[in-house]
Amino acid sequence: MRIRVSHEIIHRFAPPARTVNQILRLTPLSFDSQYVLRWRIDVDADGALRETEDGHGNAVASYSHHGLIERLAVSAAGEVETGDAAGVVRGAVERLPAEMYLRESPFAHVNGALRDFAAEASKGAADPLDSMHRLMTALNETIAFHPDEKDAAGSPVEAFALTRGRARDFAHIFIACARFLGVPARFISGYRVAGEESEKAGAHEWAEVHVPDLGWVAFDATVPICPDERYIRVAVGFDGQDGAMTRSAHSGGEEKIETAIRVEQAGAQSQA
Structure with missing residues (x-):
């Protein structure tokens, strides 16, 4: 596309x-x-x-x-x-080892509620990739997507407690939970072409996780899908602070x- x-x-x-x-x-x-x-x-x-x-x-x-x-x-x-690679990112510039994206960052950390949510969502997963798909689906079913939310949550803990949030909140919750589960995760900002009626074109934010054999794979829990050819990937960060x-x-x-x-x-x- x-x-x-x-x-x-x-x-x-x-x-x-x-x-x-x-x-x-x-x-x-x-x-x-x-x-x-x-x-x-x-x-x-x-x-x-x-x-x-x-x-x-x-x-x-x-x-x-x-x-x-x-x-x-x-x-x-x-x-x-762009092309549809089912979310798999290959050939991108990588300056840091994947393990660096396991550490907590200012806007991607967990509390007891998020630990319980991540553990329950990933229960019975066959492998890390399956675990991330289950986490994405559970997050989409638990949190209401409000793209025009004015009172943005300051952390994934707050957004999870409010059970609503913007794309940035979804990405932060997903990243925090993935890291808790031992899967390196990072923040992505970019653009997206409109898809379904509820999917507006414009700037967007999502997450990537590093899984064995595949490398970095993108997840957008607001939809929920692995980003396809409608997405343009622009910036990478530990969270929305350095990935904006x-x-x-x-x-x-x-x-x-x-x-x-x-x-x-x-x-x-x-x-x-």
């Missing part, structure tokens, strides 16, 4: 900000089932834009502006060719952010 993406983020500051610093993980990379045909990041204000790679192997653009500024627009756009596509900091002024994302199959119309 050929997917076209347009992602614009507008920051407004009142009064004007004195400095702005941004970390942009907005560039997808190619691997066996994902080929980046073209991609471009633009920032409409003067400043220093530096392209690097982080510890997870993500392409990172760091931007900084010093001096009064009222408005800043960041845009990412391009086309990506954008992070911004500024000094002075109140910030308002407007975001417009369009994700569509080339030749089709689907918008979010």
